[in-house]
Amino acid sequence: MSKQKRSAEDFAEEVRTHLALEADELRAEGLSPEEASRRAHVEFGNVQTANERFYLRGRIQWxxxxxxxxxxxxxxxxxxxxxxxxxxxxxxxxxxxxxxxxxxxxxxxxxSLPVNDPTRLVYFRTSNPPRRTGTISSSETFSYPVYQALRDQHPGLANVIAYVPLSVNKVAVRYGSQPEEAEGDMVSGAFFSGLGVKLPLGRGFSEQDEKDHAPVAVISYNYWTRRFARNPGVLGTTLYVNGIGFTIVGISGEGFEGLEAGGSADFWIPLQNRPELNAYGNPLDEGKAYINNPTWWCMRLIGRLSPDVNKQQAVAALTPLFQRAAYIGLGSPMADEKPLTLSLEDAKGFPGYSEQYGRPLHMLMAMVGFVLLIALTNxxxxxxxxxxxxxxxxxxxxxxxxxxxxxxxxxxxxxxxxxxxxxxxxxxxxxxxxxxxxxxxxxxxxxxxxxxxxxxxxxxxxxxxxxxxxxxxxxxxxxxxxxxxxxSAATSNSEAGRSRAARIMVALQMTLCVVLLVGAGLLIRTLRNLENTPLGIRVDGLVVFGVNPHITSVPQGKAFYVDLIAKLRELPGVESVTVMAERLGSWWSDNSDMTVDGRLPDVPNGSSRTVRSNVVGPGFFTTIGVPILAGRDFADSDTETSPHVGIINEQFAKRFFPNRNPLGHMIGTDDGRYQMMVVGIVKDHKYRSIDEEPIPMAWYEYAQIPIAGKMDVELRVHGDPLAILPAARKTIQQIDPNLPLIKPMTQRAQYNLTISSQTLFARLAGFFGVLAVVLVATGLYGTLSYRVNRRTAEIGVRMAMGAGRSQVVWMILRDSLVLTVIGVIVGIPLAFAIGRALSSSLYGVQPLDIVTYSLAILGVTLVAFVASAAPATRAASVDPLKALRTE
Amino acid sequence: MPTQENNDDRIALLQGTLDLLILKTLLLGPCHGQGVARSIQRQSEEVLFVDHGSLYLALQRLEDKDLIQAKWGVSENNRKARFYSLTAKGRSELLDKTSQWKRLTRAMGLILEPQGLKAQNEEG
Structure with missing residues (x-):
């Protein structure tokens, strides 16, 4: 249909005609020409506006x-x-x-990481480190000699970068006079340049900085903002890390917080070789820091693929180099040792997050997706x-x-x-x-x-x-x-199709609700199980904190702790005091093979020889409340000069001393350098976390082991455990006024941290389950009330024909029950699929947990009843006469 | 639906009804805009008030929808004017809308008018 578009001029002409015609007519009615023209204009209103409206008609109308x-x-x-x-x-x-x-x-x-071209970054991974080494993560960390070799020669890679944190958590820093804590990493010289991290202020590090172990630091944008209020004047000033001065030379780009999984680095310094700045804040191992210790595989390595090289090619080129470098300082591989493999893993995202949060987050996303679906249909x-x-x-x-x-x-x-x-x-x-x-x-x-x-x-x-x-x-x-x-209300609202659509939606909601309730139920039961898991420890009344004294020699360290323990024991309310190298319930453990009577024990093929060990103080098991099954606890009388003693748990005894009494036998480190006599066997208990399975464990006495640095102090007190902290702080500051209590908390809280992600997951799932229930209930209520309203006339007729109130109530209830049954029938297999997907996140509960399913079904049925109750009652109270009169 | 505040007794037209009235007026024969306005006002015994600006836009709208057509001609007093007339489509639209309107007003009347009055009206 093509028509000539009418011009605005044509329209204006028509309006002028109108005014003339109107004026003609008014004149004919006896008005003067001037008055007629004026009236015509007045009657018309604003001519200009009319023209504008015509002009804008197509444009502004919408x-x-x-x-x-x-x-x-x-x-x-x-x-x-x-x-x-x-x-x-x-x-x-x-x-x-x-x-x-x-x-x-x-x-x-x-x-993606806020670095240049993150898709070409790769993490180094290995199948297994050589024997006689200790690792942070057995597949992800490497020794300094390995790094050194790969840094100097890296076919297929543009560069190789190493980084290692200064502490498990935070390290003591001082800016001006205020001592505080911050997260810091030691990094290789190519860290900023190789990753391509932008530095808006100052400079990054150079190869020379790494070689010189230069006292320079780059702080993160976040730390700069939080601590220094983005004052550009911090460049050139000094940040003391464990008492050693570093000149701040740069500030990293916004959003870059380092590569440590889950952490956010506040500052970086070049790789150091001082004993005060050992990796992970560890005390020196036989006088050696990470940098000259080939047995400690503690550094993470990241590389950038050379252009036109893919991962397979790089792995092929690097593997021989790596296999050689791995044994630098370790001698040759043992006869039965499998050859080491090297692999490269994409590093474009934030490290460690996907293992830690990937599955829960995907599950949560699915759950909230269901909630959204329910909300939208609602x-x-x-x-x-x-x-x-x-x-x-x-x-x-x-x-x-x-x-x-x-x-x-x-x-x-x-x-x-x-x-x-x-x-x-x-x-x-x-x-x-x-x-x-x-x-x-x-x-x-x-x-x-x-x-x-x-x-x-x-x-x-x-x-x-x-x-x-x-x-x-x-x-x-x-x-x-x-x-x-x-x-008629009755005739205009009885289309079957519409009510079918509504019924399908309600059934769909019921289905999703069942799935969400089952998911939430499984996770909440998991949390319950975790919370009620016996720790094997009398955990109430225990409080724990760390201390990191400035210590230069092993004897000085031992004297510090002997003194500290003695002073803390005298505090009123303190029942007993002990120390430990690794805090209980901190996800942290020292794993290694151990010799039994001078040689590595035989184990049935395939099973693990790994033993967890910890270094603890006198009265350790008495203090934490673990029963001693045979022998004795460590005592003050165990000193460097007395016979070296060790304590093992039931698992150790069962696996390595089958049908023998372990007391009096010798156990030792796998390199055979340190031997001790078993003097006690303790009951198995939770060590790293709540959800762990018991594994063989051994404990050394701290006075008999050549390490002394940061330790955690465990106090058993009467009354509120946290109430002792001010007194403990005072005691420690009398020894050294600069020492803070590190992460003081009750031992129970420390254990609960190990299930914090399960707790979070379960709470959120529970919340979404409740949300789903509320949404489904409102939706069902709304739909039913509406339908009852529409059916008032029909109900009136039925009642007039003799239907009883209970029959009417049943009619409405049956409706929602049928939908519930359909929802449950469809929902159960779906819930089963979800339960299977969740199974790795479950603890002590099967994916097909009858109780959970029954509760979920009961839940939706209840929802259906509650949501239908009011509309059904309203239906039953319909007065047949009134209902018919509305027609 | 927007209505205008009016101080006089005249009633501003509901949107949509103006279209119907225009079509009805044009059923009697071709007419120019001013004639349509006059005709509506007069036939409604001056109760309905036609906003002239809106009228011309309504005419344009109807023309765009092919319900009416227009051509320039000469008025009875020899002025050049744009004359509108119904198209076939407009005619059937008018029939449709008229019968709808009648049923609507009857339905409204049933509700609004007391029983007695209605009976009288039907007799009268």
């Missing part, structure tokens, strides 16, 4: 009508505040939860219910000449309002939720939502807006203009 639609939509939403609030809150919760979980996932799993059902009652309004509008596109626009406008309000609220909710998620999960990397997260939220919102606009449209149009003329 904007104008959108504004009108929005105003209209707003008014109609205000008229039904219950609906509007429910819909907006539902949306906010659904979308907010998704955005929050997604932004954590984005930060942790999806985001709002759709509410909208359909609401718009069905508005069918006459739509009909009337169609009858008055509104086009289908007008109706669509109006529905979209209303949906847009809902979604905008819901989205704004969701964003707020997501920001809060993300922050608490991060603090619960102890993720220190920046979780601030970035563009990806915003895009995610926006796409969700747009999909929701379209869905909400389009879903009710069919209904509105189905009404047709004729419907406005029908007056």
């Amino acid at each position: 904007l104008d009508s959108i504004m009108r639609d929005l105003r209209y939509g707003l008014r109609s939403l205000i008229h039904s505040p219950g609906f509007a609030i429910t819909a907006v809150l539902t949306l906010a919760l659904g979308i907010g939860a998704n955005t929050a979980v997604f932004s954590v996932m984005n930060a942790v799993l999806l985001r 709002v759709v059902m509410l909208l359909i219910a609401r718009n069905a009652t508005r069918q006459r309004e739509f009909s009337m509008r169609l009858a008055l000449g509104a086009g289908r596109s007008d109706l669509l626009r109006q529905l979209l406008a209303e949906s847009l309002l809902l979604v905008t309000a819901g989205g704004a609220l969701a964003w707020l909710f997501a920001l809060l939720a993300t922050r608490s998620l991060a603090s619960w999960a102890q993720i220190e990397a920046s979780l601030a939502p970035d563009r990806t997260v915003m895009l995610f939220a926006l796409i969700t919102l747009v999909v929701a807006a379209l869905l909400f606009g389009l879903a009710p449209l069919r209904l509105a149009l189905a009404a047709g203009p004729a419907l406005s003329l029908k007056t």
Whole structure:
């Protein structure tokens, strides 16, 4: 249909004609020419405006009508505040939860390191380190000689970079006079240049800095912001690390917080060789720091692939070099030792996060996805219910000449309002939720939502807006203009198709609800099991803190702890005191092979020879409350000069002394250098974490072992364990005023940290389960109430025909029970699949846990009953006469 | 639906109804805009008030929808004017809308008017 577009001039001409004709007519009625012309103008109104409106007709009309639609939509939403609030809150919760979980996932799993071309970065991995070595992670850490060899010769790689933290947690630093703690790494000279980290201020390190072990430091953007308020004047000033001065020479780019898994480095220094700055803050091992100790594999290595080289090629080129370098300083491989393998792993994301959080986060994402699905169907059902009652309004509008596109626009406008309000609220909710998620999960990397997260939220919102606009449209149009003329509620609302759609949605919600409840149930039961797992320790009344005295020699260290233990024992309320090299329940353990009576014990083929060991003080087992099954505890009388003694656990005795009495036998380190006599056997107990299986363990007496540096002090006290801390702090400061208590907490809290991710996971799953239940209940309630309302007439007729109230109630209840049964039948296999996927996160509960499934089914049935109760009661109280009169 | 505040007794037209009235007026024969306005006002016994600016936009809208067509001609008092006439499509639209409107007003009337009055009206 092609028509000539009418010109504005033509329209203006028509308006002039109109004014002339009007004036003619008025003159004919007896007015003076001037008066007639004036009146004609007045009657017409603003001529200019009319011309403008003609001109803008095609252009501004849509904007104008959108504004009108929005105003209209707003008014109609205000008229039904219950609906509007429910819909907006539902949306906010659904979308907010998704955005929050997604932004954590984005930060942790999806985001790339803020370095140059992260896709070409690779971590070094090995199958197993050589025998007689100690590692931080048996597949991920390497010794300094290995690094040195690969740094000097690295075919296939542009460069090789090493880094190692100065401490397990934080290291003592001082800026000015204030002692404090910070996280710091020692890194190779190519760290910043090789990774391609931008330094907005100052410089990075050079090869020369590494060679000289230069006293220079780069601080992170975050630390610069937090500690120095972004003062550029910090460049050139001195930061003392463990008492050694480092000149700050650079500030790293925003967002770069190092490569340590889960940590966020505050500063970096070049690799050092001083004893005070050993890797991981460890005391020297036989006088050797990490840098001249080929048996301590503690450094992580990262490399950048050369252009045009892929991982396989690089591995092939590097492997011979690596296999040679691995045995530098170790002698030749033992006869039965398998050849070492080298592999390279993509390093584009944040290290360690995907192992730690990958699975839980994917599961959480699936759960919140279900919640979102429930939330969306809920709002759709509410909208359909609401718009069905508005069918006459739509009909009337169609009858008055509104086009289908007008109706669509109006529905979209209303949906847009809902979604905008819901989205704004969701964003707020997501920001809060993300922050608490991060603090619960102890993720220190920046979780601030970035563009990806915003895009995610926006796409969700747009999909929701379209869905909400389009879903009710069919209904509105189905009404047709004729419907406005029908007056019977019964006839205008009995289309079977619509109620089928609603029923399918309710059944779908029930299905998702079952799945979520089962998931939540399994995880909560897991948490319960973990919390109720006996530790094998009398954990109440124990408090623990670390001390890191400035010690230059082993005898000085021993004297420090003897003195400290004696002083702490005298504090009122203290029952007993001991020390340990590795804190209980800190996820940390020293693993190695041990000799029994001078040789490595035979073990049935394939099974492990690994023994966990710890170095502890006198009265250790008495203090932590572990029963001694045979022999004795360590005592003050065990000293460097007395016979060296050790204590083992039941597992050790069972595995390495089958059918023998271990007391009096000798056990020792795998290199045979250190031997001790077994004087005690203690009951198995939890050592590293709550969910561990017992493994063979051995304990050394600290006075008899040539190490002395940082130790953790364990106190058993009467009353509130934390109340002793001020007195303990005072005692320590009397010895050395600069010593802080490191991470003081109750031993129970320390153990609970080992299940913090399970706790978080279970709590969140529980929260989403409850959310699902609430959403499903409101959705079902809304749908049922609406249907009962629509069926008032039918119910009236039934009752007039003699149906009893209980029959009416049953009619409504049966409806929702049928839907529940369908939901359960579909939901159970789905839940089973989810349970299987979760199985690695479960503890002490089977994926097909009858109790959990029964509770979940009971839960949805209850929801169905509760949500149906009110509508059913209302149906039963229908007065047949009144119901029929409304016809 | 937006309505305008009016101090006089005349009633501003509901949106959509103006279209119907224009079509109805044009059923009697081709007419120019000013004639249509006059005709509506007069036939409604001056109760309905036609905003002239809106009228011309409505005419344009109907023309865009091919419900009416227009051509320039000469008025009875010899002025050049744009004359509108119904198309076939407009005619059937008018029939549709008229019957809808009648049923709507009857339905409204049933609700709004007391029983007695209705009976009288039907007799009268």
